[in-house]
Amino acid sequence: MTVHAAWKRKLRNTVTGYLFLLPTLLVLGTFLFLPVFYSMYLSVHKVSLLGQVSYKWVGFDNFTRMAHDERAWIALKNTASFVLFVVPVQTAFAILLAVVLNAKLKFKNFFRVVFFVPTVTSSAVLTLIFMWIFNTNGLLNKILEAVGLHGYNWLGDPAVALKAIMMMNIWSTAPFFMVVFLAALQDIPDALYESAMLDGAGKWRQFWSITLPLLKPATFFTVVMGIIGTFQLFDQSYIFSAGSGGPNNSTLTVALLIYQYAFKNLDFGYASALAVVLAAVILIITLIQRRLFTEDKN
Structure with missing residues (x-):
């Protein structure tokens, strides 16, 4: 075959490959x-929807405005509290479920299906169920x-409302990560546990010295996905508070605040600036985690 023919x-082959990729690239x-680039464009403009749509360049004014926005700081605090509590708990709970269901138990396939049901259930439906549980005439008060x-008026108490959403999120998300850990557990060679048993290692020693270290790639994945998901908390908070972020801004998250500024106040420029900052925070935290994981792996 000549060089020209090759x-x-x-x-x-290259053109054919890109043609196959074209539908995905278009989507x-x-x-x-x-939308990402358009949001970045809006973040440095003041958008007017009166009459003809117009864009006025304001530079970084939308970003500096955040420093004086009390509700933005409240939303950031609520979101950070949600992330710091939910991610570790749901990760630990998922590992616990995976270890239990990976053991030699009767009907374990049945329990795997039962535990996984909340993951495939609509988030709106789960939120309504939890609202019924914590309602003044709900199941918890009846008990x-x-x-x-x-x-007690659970949903009316600012100290309880966000914690109820935390519980629901852990209950509905941990089973998905449980499946990830189950797959990782089944990749661990049985020979490692057999060797440890011969050396006199008990179940706890095997768990801390073999299982957890070999689950690090799966743990990294679940923590990253958990952080991305919890930082974008919107639907549960919106349904719980009817879009207000109440009571007393206790369920106000950054994603919900973005929605309020964009679609209630029609302040698309400032809402886009908040969205850009939220995306930047998620990206930075993800890169830091990847860096730490890579160093730990080396």
């Missing part, structure tokens, strides 16, 4: 990359009244 064949470009205690 070059033509390589070119044809990603339309629904991912274009308290049955044992002679007074009911």
